[in-house]
Amino acid sequence: MNEIPLILFGLGGVGRSFVRQILDLRDYHADKYDLHLRFLAFCDSRGAVLEPTEGFSDQQVHELLQLKEQGGSLSQHLLGGIQDDLAAIVDIAGQPGTIVVDCTATEATVPALFLALDRNYQVVLANKKPLTMQQEVYDRLTRAGTTAGDPITLSQSRWETTVGAGLPVIATLNRLVASGDEIVRIAGAFSGTLGYVMTGLQEGRAFSEIVQDAYRQGYTEPDPRDDLGGVDVARKALILARGMGWRLDLSDVSVQSLYPEALAERTVD
Amino acid sequence: MNEIPLILFGLGGVGRSFVRQILDLRDYHADKYDLHLRFLAFCDSRGAVLEPTEGFSDQQVHELLQLKEQGGSLSQHLLGGIQDDLAAIVDIAGQPGTIVVDCTATEATVPALFLALDRNYQVVLANKKPLTMQQEVYDRLTRAGTTAGDPITLSQSRWETTVGAGLPVIATLNRLVASGDEIVRIAGAFSGTLGYVMTGLQEGRAFSEIVQDAYRQGYTEPDPRDDLGGVDVARKALILARGMGWRLDLSDVSVQSLYPEALAERTVD
Numbered sequence: 001m002n003e004i005p006l007i008l009f010g011l012g013g014v015g016r017s018f019v020r021q022i023l024d025l026r027d028y029h030a031d032k033y034d035l036h037l038r039f040l041a042f043c044d045s046r047g048a049v050l051e052p053t054e055g056f057s058d059q060q061v062h063e064l065l066q067l068k069e070q071g072g073s074l075s076q077h078l079l080g081g082i083q084d085d086l087a088a089i090v091d092i093a094g095q096p097g098t099i100v101v102d103c104t105a106t107e108a109t110v111p112a113l114f115l116a117l118d119r120n121y122q123v124v125l126a127n128k129k130p131l132t133m134q135q136e137v138y139d140r141l142t143r144a145g146t147t148a149g150d151p152i153t154l155s156q157s158r159w160e161t162t163v164g165a166g167l168p169v170i171a172t173l174n175r176l177v178a179s180g181d182e183i184v185r186i187a188g189a190f191s192g193t194l195g196y197v198m199t200g201l202q203e204g205r206a207f208s209e210i211v212q213d214a215y216r217q218g219y220t221e222p223d224p225r226d227d228l229g230g231v232d233v234a235r236k237a238l239i240l241a242r243g244m245g246w247r248l249d250l251s252d253v254s255v256q257s258l259y260p261e262a263l264a265e266r267t268v269d
Numbered sequence: 270m271n272e273i274p275l276i277l278f279g280l281g282g283v284g285r286s287f288v289r290q291i292l293d294l295r296d297y298h299a300d301k302y303d304l305h306l307r308f309l310a311f312c313d314s315r316g317a318v319l320e321p322t323e324g325f326s327d328q329q330v331h332e333l334l335q336l337k338e339q340g341g342s343l344s345q346h347l348l349g350g351i352q353d354d355l356a357a358i359v360d361i362a363g364q365p366g367t368i369v370v371d372c373t374a375t376e377a378t379v380p381a382l383f384l385a386l387d388r389n390y391q392v393v394l395a396n397k398k399p400l401t402m403q404q405e406v407y408d409r410l411t412r413a414g415t416t417a418g419d420p421i422t423l424s425q426s427r428w429e430t431t432v433g434a435g436l437p438v439i440a441t442l443n444r445l446v447a448s449g450d451e452i453v454r455i456a457g458a459f460s461g462t463l464g465y466v467m468t469g470l471q472e473g474r475a476f477s478e479i480v481q482d483a484y485r486q487g488y489t490e491p492d493p494r495d496d497l498g499g500v501d502v503a504r505k506a507l508i509l510a511r512g513m514g515w516r517l518d519l520s521d522v523s524v525q526s527l528y529p530e531a532l533a534e535r536t537v538d
Contacts, residue, residue: 029449180294
């Protein structure tokens, strides 16, 4: 059996879905790929649980998912504790062949991701933030292990779901770039929330009503201005631009907010 | 410089575009990937030219393209000769690390592709025919080098352009299958020619006129019935189905021809 150890940052909606998919596919992975994905550590913003030797049993993982679903923190778990240093978690829990998966939405994971790459672990990001910091952070995250001499080597990192959710956007872009194809234009619906709002407007509904509706249904970020302000879309555009080899920063992406300046200082309530 | 030796079967429209793209991207490949793709042999249906040691100079490759464009055969070339055994070409011209690229539209390349895989060369197909023969041929072509124990190893073969031209259809399908995602439906415009015909019909033009028009513009196969009969689309469907793990043969794909039975026996003229 191919045992692949995983360390997961983030057990919010995305992280839990990821874990649940792995649990659900145990038989499939074993049958088709002789593969067992083994969780060595889980971290959330406050806590962490580690099982660096054997990895967690599926029963334990189910319990952790349940704890998080009920609004708890990993720091409260029997096996858990406070964490204020993700790099230390990687240091303690990591072993050869580990994949570190970042399902958070914070820049705070970067030092831990760098350590993982230094250790020759692989890194997978659903998290856009590290890829939209300074250019040198992007370079180090996406081109680790490659030199001018061998950039066709598979790099140590993947970040497919940062743009276009499950659509093969990044892989396709990388392939086009590697083929020397000229990219003339990238067009798309870059935000589910904005798509929902625009559809509502087309149907003639009031902006305020649509946004409240989207908020109630859980489509928006906790503060809907994060979606409506366009920063999330700007991050996606930056990741695509950098994927094309453009050397830009987030401040180079011009966005127009869907809410008036005057609302920027108000509270969400 | 990473030197990658290539052997190319087929110098028709597709093969020539492929070669021209490589020549055009010499600087890009060198600059970005420290890569030089070196042609060791070209084969067409009748002839072959070999330069198994150094590979052809770009000047020589340009001359070969020109010869083919003017309707000549490689067998007429100064460096060329008759070939009636592609496997022998692979045997003579191949060297470690070779990629054999099949841009023909014939099943006749299969023994040579098998030999290439046996030698641990890589195989790239733009040719649908080998992948739509018996299931065991498909298995051997697409899963060479993999065993039950390590099927996540990159296989030795690629066949992206057999379905959906340049769209990342096969890679996406492979990824969905590997993730254990359930594939509910595959929908698409599977034939440029049929799309052209259908658009013309929607515009109210006569079927006969559209087909003649498509034929004159070079959109159809030399015999337009190859497109209109649906076999080409059936091959694509079979490749997708096999990619999903279905074990089917071409005879299991039901197609409905766009021309009446009575025309099947007529000549093209």
